[in-house]
Amino acid sequence: MIVNVFVPCDAAALSVGSDDVANAISNNSNGKVNIIRNGSRGMLWLEPLVEVETPKGRIAYGPVSVEDVKSLFASNFLEGGDHPLLHGNH
Amino acid sequence: MCKYINFNCDLFCFGIIAISNYIGTKEDLKVTTLLNTIDHVFARKVCTAHQDRPDELLEILHEIQEVEGFLSDRALRTISKSLNLSRAEVHGVVSFYHDFKREKQAESVIKICRAEACQAVDVDKLIADLEVHYGVKMDNGGDKVSLESIFCLGNCALGPAVLYNNDLYGRVSLKAVQKMIDTTREVKGQ
Numbered sequence: 001m002i003v004n005v006f007v008p009c010d011a012a013a014l015s016v017g018s019d020d021v022a023n024a025i026s027n028n029s030n031g032k033v034n035i036i037r038n039g040s041r042g043m044l045w046l047e048p049l050v051e052v053e054t055p056k057g058r059i060a061y062g063p064v065s066v067e068d069v070k071s072l073f074a075s076n077f078l079e080g081g082d083h084p085l086l087h088g089n090h
Numbered sequence: 091m092c093k094y095i096n097f098n099c100d101l102f103c104f105g106i107i108a109i110s111n112y113i114g115t116k117e118d119l120k121v122t123t124l125l126n127t128i129d130h131v132f133a134r135k136v137c138t139a140h141q142d143r144p145d146e147l148l149e150i151l152h153e154i155q156e157v158e159g160f161l162s163d164r165a166l167r168t169i170s171k172s173l174n175l176s177r178a179e180v181h182g183v184v185s186f187y188h189d190f191k192r193e194k195q196a197e198s199v200i201k202i203c204r205a206e207a208c209q210a211v212d213v214d215k216l217i218a219d220l221e222v223h224y225g226v227k228m229d230n231g232g233d234k235v236s237l238e239s240i241f242c243l244g245n246c247a248l249g250p251a252v253l254y255n256n257d258l259y260g261r262v263s264l265k266a267v268q269k270m271i272d273t274t275r276e277v278k279g280q
Contacts, residue, residue, distance in 0.1 A: 015260035
């Protein structure tokens, strides 16, 4: 199943490396991810804020750096897995 | 009689020196004047591409600076001639905008935001670290790296903000700046 992952591409998110994060997610995904570049939600202190579309709704992780991407995959973030960067109650 | 001849000789020599000096000055003048009339080839090309339209002066200046890195006297003279504007008018536009440069710039120009929000997240410490690391002073030129002050890039939530090669960077540290410069050098193959 291909999962939609949202990575912002507005000026603020780009300034903190959201392009690199999007590339890293894409490279580590083995074709399981469809990356959608969207605008920011305005919570700039959490940028790059990566959102994953799950059956329960969207789940957010941030601020994500390139170094965090491997650990996100390890904690199964495509299904909303727990991670120190996870936001909200699930 | 002898005295008279001597006097005449002196006068003659003085005359020759004076004339040769005069010719020398005139030749120099000629050369300088000729240099002034030689067109800046690229500036002429850009003006022609813009149909020599004076309302496209800003676009022309941008294009020349993009390629040459700065706007030389010769380029400005060529532009004023091509667009039928006075040199004072062209100079007025160039000197109004700080981003138009009249001299060759450093290989890497780092523009650092020094507005309130960035100062609140200690941009001054970042500047001090960069000055020590690259051995240059803020707003004081440099061959390889130069540091320039700017005021507000609109990235206030993600300070300290830096503009490098027209790209905006947020949460910048000394390490991040080193990485930016190293990456550019690698791309350029230096």
